[in-house]
Amino acid sequence: MMMMMMIKLSFFSFALLLCIASSNAQNQGVGFGYGGTNGPNKWGALSPYYSKCSAGKLQSPIDIPKKQTFYSRRLGSLVRDYHPANATLVNHIFNIAMFFGKGAGDMVLNGKNYTLKQMHWHTPSEHLINGVQYAAELQMVHQAQDGDFAVVATLFKLGDEEPFLTKMKERLERLREDKCGGNTTGQVEVGEVDTKHIERKTRKYFRYIGSLTTPPCSQNVSWTILGKVRSLSEEQMQLLKAPLDISYKNNSRPVQPLNGRKVEMFHELADKTDDDNNEVRN
Ligand SMILES: *[C@@H]1O[C@H](CO)[C@@H](O)[C@H](O)[C@H]1NC(C)=O
Numbered sequence: 001m002m003m004m005m006m007i008k009l010s011f012f013s014f015a016l017l018l019c020i021a022s023s024n025a026q027n028q029g030v031g032f033g034y035g036g037t038n039g040p041n042k043w044g045a046l047s048p049y050y051s052k053c054s055a056g057k058l059q060s061p062i063d064i065p066k067k068q069t070f071y072s073r074r075l076g077s078l079v080r081d082y083h084p085a086n087a088t089l090v091n092h093i094f095n096i097a098m099f100f101g102k103g104a105g106d107m108v109l110n111g112k113n114y115t116l117k118q119m120h121w122h123t124p125s126e127h128l129i130n131g132v133q134y135a136a137e138l139q140m141v142h143q144a145q146d147g148d149f150a151v152v153a154t155l156f157k158l159g160d161e162e163p164f165l166t167k168m169k170e171r172l173e174r175l176r177e178d179k180c181g182g183n184t185t186g187q188v189e190v191g192e193v194d195t196k197h198i199e200r201k202t203r204k205y206f207r208y209i210g211s212l213t214t215p216p217c218s219q220n221v222s223w224t225i226l227g228k229v230r231s232l233s234e235e236q237m238q239l240l241k242a243p244l245d246i247s248y249k250n251n252s253r254p255v256q257p258l259n260g261r262k263v264e265m266f267h268e269l270a271d272k273t274d275d276d277n278n279e280v281r282n
């Protein structure tokens with residue numbers, strides 16, 4: 001009996017060691033980090049391919065100065081036409097992402113189609129609004145035929161459960177278990193995703209030109225930050241962090257200077273009176 005317990009105990013500590021060892025090994029593969037010698041202010045020097053991270057003048061994320069955003073009727077309502085697609089949830093060690101294979105439909109921006117390729121989460125949020133950082137941010141990455149990117153971001157505060165993450169609970173738990181079992185594949189098939197869960201109607205959004213928020217920090221990315229902050233539960237936030245390496249559990253790049261960029265804003269109810277009226281008139 002005692003022997004059994006000891007074996008169990010040593011097996012447990014071995015598994016724990018394995019978990020730490022394997023995550024350190026994976027850590028080196030990623031190259032960039034969120035603190036220390038490979039933290040965000042060092043990214044530009046880590047590789048010639050990452051030079052935009054330090055030299056670029058149109059970098060993301062930013063702190064959105066609500067009162068200084070420009071209402072732009074020209075932007076119009078957000079046009080998105082997603083369709084069901086088979087998806088795969090992947091543990092990138094530095095974030096959790098969902099890939100849609102050939103894509104899950106398009107977003108139309110200035111007459112150009114951008115296909116939804118993948119989406120991933122950051123904790124806490126990368127974009128700030130009026131200096132406020134939120135608990136998490138979902139970034140939906142769209143790409144056009146010519147390679148241009150358009151990203152749609154949703155900010156989350158702690159509160160009620162987020163329905164899509166509730167559906168993904170078991171899969172996220174599997175990613176967490178795979179990680180500690182030293183499974184290097186770190187991916188889970190999701191099957192068909194009903195896009196009604198990710199295509200939430202939005203009346204208001206912010207728009208600016210920025211970059212990818214991880215190396216190589218490529219610029220000319222069209223950013224759309226949804227105006228409505230949604231919520232996720234504390235448990236869901238922990239589940240998004242659990243499969244990640246310890247140094248990537250906080251995986252948000254600090255905000256970057258605007259360098260004279262304008263942040264535009266669109267609101268469907270711009271002519272009506274509502275509680276957002278003050279921002280709208282600016
Ligand atoms: C998803 O995969 C299943 C099984 O391979 C297939 O039957 C189905 O048509 C696929 N759905 C889409 C939208 O591609």
Ligand SMILES: *[C@@H]1O[C@H](CO)[C@@H](O)[C@H](O)[C@H]1NC(C)=O
Nearest residue numbers: 178181183185186187188189
């Ligand atoms: C590793 O993960 C893959 C994909 O999720 C799975 O098919 C495989 O069974 C896992 N292997 C172990 C040893 O857990």
Ligand SMILES: *[C@@H]1O[C@H](CO)[C@@H](O)[C@H](O)[C@H]1NC(C)=O
Nearest residue numbers: 110112148149219220221222
């Ligand atoms: C930047 O993006 C716009 C549209 O999003 C595109 O027309 C333009 O060619 C791009 N410029 C570069 C340098 O990639």
Ligand SMILES: *[C@@H]1O[C@H](CO)[C@@H](O)[C@H](O)[C@H]1NC(C)=O
Nearest residue numbers: 123124246247248249250251
């Ligand atoms: C992440 O950030 C939170 C809040 O700032 C902090 O309490 C926590 O220690 C950080 N975690 C890690 C692993 O750095």
